[in-house]
Amino acid sequence: MIGIETGAGPGAGGTEAQAGTTLLDVRDLRVTYRQGSREVPAVRGVSFSLGRGDTLGVAGESGSGKSTMALSLLRLAGAGAEVSGEVRYDGEDLLTARWVKLRAVRWAGASVVFQGAMSALNPVRNVLDQIVEPIVLHQQAGPREAERRAARLLESVGIPARRTRAYPHEFSGGQRQRVMIAMALACDPDLVIADEPTTALDVMVQAQILGLLAELVRESRVAVIMISHDLAVLSHACDRLAVMYAGRFVETGPSRQVIEDPRHPYTRALAQAFPTIGDPASRLAPSGLAGDPPRPSQIGEGCSFAPRCAVVMDSCRGRDPELWQVDPERTAACLRVLSEEGAA
């Protein structure tokens, strides 16, 4: 199960993931970039836990901190980033782990499917060799055995054997993304972090990739954290959703519930921004949200969504709400939700 820590105090359900089943446990993760003398908070306290085979979708717009959050789990957020909090992977804190341990976890424990496959793949090596390398390095496999496994992986993502020696530029965008997925699975990881895996792709290819990922999750029980700006894509690909705004989770819960009955006004606006064809309410009536997502450097006092919120109250500007338990499986960070629920 996936638990999301709330600010509602002790006894909040879902946080006590049982020992032995928890794969990843993230506590109060914060990432701050330094720009000269200024501190720019990109991630401002994110907590969640993930069990084996769980799928968590993290939705957010540009600047929400979703990619920074995901990459910092494996200390991939870049040299200028200051990361604090805890990222327990199989019990060990990756933020303080020694380099050797971290290196072992990357690939073999947790791997990443990056957004732009063209820039993530090495342009001057064929795709088979690029998948063989981590297998040899991390699995202590012989070159021949590694090659067999790499070819099998490529086949499982729909790259035929005759094309395994081709170079990245010889593939279409969808094929390159499938190569990336095969590579992420090379060392049989327990966790895959997929950062916008389908963003630049056509809808038909996107559906293929999502179908492929769903199949792999079913077969191998690998846990997935998928990052996307597209709430609709995530709701189909993941069991649970976390909506991120200005460096924090503002709503979490089972995907269907979150998208069909959003509690946070931001989630509501985001869900309406993806219209359903056939829905009379959105015909000749595009729905957006006035204003722009805040830049990390501009986050001030109070609720960070207040400047764009349609139902803002006076009290919102003075208090930055934390995640409250809305029901046993759901949380939302909104004072209005809090007052309607009558809690605290």
Added chain:
Amino acid sequence: MSSAEPAELEVRDLAVVYPGRRGRPPARAVDGVNLRVGRAEIVALIGESGSGKSTLARALMGLVKPTAGRVLYQGAPLEYSTRALRRYRGHVQLIMQDPGGALNPKQNVYDAVAEGPRLHRRTEGLSATVRDALAKAGLRPPEDFLARYPHELSGGQQQRVVIAGALALNPSVLVADEPVASLDASVRGEILGLLLGLRDQLGLSALVVSHDLALAWNIADRVAVMYLGRVVEQGPVEEVLLHPRHPYTQALLSVVPDRRADWHPVLLAGEPPDPSAIPSGCRFHPRCARWAAVTGEQRDAAACDRRELPVLAPSDGSGPASAACHLLETTLLETT
């Protein structure tokens, strides 16, 4: 054509062929298209990569010269002399996908919006023109934006500046190539609402090119679906999107992820189409589920593997939807 009043913008039997490079066969990017955009009408042109939709948009702007067929503005064929093109672009303006790339980083908002009128030597009352265009594009009050540079603006504001630049010439048609593809979801609706408002308030016509069928549902009156250089289905948005008849439109609609719980994408086999290797017969038949399912007499009668996909006649605002599919003619298929 069928209606008395000439369309604002029209293409007839348009073809654009790019020569093959390094021994490759030529690419038939647009391969026989008829399309009309009426006054104060928004038409969405939908297709995947390789469908030829962007090439068609470029041909509409006179940026590529068609290999065959022609572009007509208010009934008059487009001419390709520098002077004729400049005059034409005073009436038909292009809005590109990526506002960050479309704007010059060293130019402030005033100069970016004033660039068109200056090129067209319409400098009388320029300051008022720029302010008016910014206000129409939703940047109010305009004074707050005049001195700002692109990097000081959000993505949504940048796209509004691009749109203001187009409006400064007082065009009658906008051609928008993926106008919201690079914008955040919450900003997308705002920009689409702006385009819709320009039609309602100023009577502007627009051709919006996109890969996104939901965009057509949001703002378009009519939609045309392109596959490998041809329009395979076109008509009023409600008709085409709620009762698609062409198997490609049906497949494309099925893969759009939306909020419905029951999402059952019908995946097309194979890779995205390649305009330098267009299959013979109906160009969609190698990926067509309907063709794969028919047998016996129906198969012989339809002969999708031997008969070329028909070129659809242009339809206008009053016409019904049409779909280019042999199987629709030769079999009694359910159309919903």
